[in-house]
Amino acid sequence: MNLDLGRIRSELNQGWNELPNTTEIVSSVVVPIFHTQEGEHGFILTQRSQHLKSHPGQISFPGGVKDPEDSDLLSCALREWEEEMGVSRTQIEIIGKHEHLLTRTGFHITPFLGIYSGDFQFSYNRDEVEKVILLPIKSLWNAPFYQIQIPNRGPENTAYYFDLDEGLLWGATCELILRFLRHYASFQREPNLVKPNLNTPPFFRPPRN
Template identity: 65%
Template sequence: MNLDLKSVQGKLSQSWHSMPDTTKKISSVIIPIFELDDLGQGLILTQRAKHLNSHPGQISFPGGVLDPEDKDLLQCALREWEEEMGVSREQLTVLGKHEGMQTRTGFHITPFLGKYIGDFQFSHNEDEVEKIIILPFSKLLKAPFYSLQFTSRNGDDHSFYFDLEDGLLWGATCEMIIRLLNDYASFDRKPIQVQPNLNSPPFFDPKLI
């Protein structure tokens, strides 16, 4: 499973300056894609520090909330990349903007795809990031994959989960990955349908099956 990055770039939005029409908190992230001879293509993710108030310990993309000094959402995502990963934005080739999404926790997230061209020598910010996760796409074809169906105030809804060696990948990050692969890599895995076995987020733990 690979992305044709030239084709993807041609299909992504190249408009950095437009803002979403929303009352939710506006944020943006970088989806960093790598290509290595031994691992193939994949994603670079972070595990958020466990002491953070928001989504502690969760696997996520580098990014955050738009600050007043950010001139647009891309600059927000690149600033957060540098702050969290400890490396320059020059190590990314920005390919374009993918579809934004509203989260159930009150955020609107705009993802920007970037091809990572660095040497994987990160100096991540330990106040924000527990560790860096290098995730080949091949692992998403093998990892246990689940879907939890539920009813929200907006009607029928769902949450996806990948049970990775590095932890549970779920929430908005998981949704963005699946949207990307559905749109550009013909990702067609069918998740195992599950019921909640926790009373609070993430509402499902594969270890309790």
């Protein structure tokens, strides 16, 4: 799956230093895009360490909550990139920020899209990262894709899931990827509507053969 990076650059918001006026917990992530060996594009993701208190084992983008020493949200995202991935920010070219996301858990997430140009030799922080995942975008056209209505919430409160070989992609990261794909990659797949089968997050476990 090839992306039109020129179009993406021209459409992305360049107001990198703008801080949101919100009472939510302010955070930011890097959405790293790479080229596959077949000339297609993919995302660099991490699987969070199992011992972390927040979202253990979840697939996510590098990022986190803005610290007081971060001058802006881009500085926050790049600091987290370096801390988690163990590579310099010079290996990723930030081309703009995409639409922010408000989560049900009270976070305001700003995603910054970047083009990765390194050699994939990540010295990732094993206290935070279980493994690095290179996800070709084209694989999301074939991966099982689900949607549920979150238990005990209104009908507008839904969650999406991709059942990947590397694990379950869900939550804010899945929502950010879906927004990107629908806007820039003509992603029109309809999810398989299913009922929750867990009482706690992620609320759904895909069936296994």
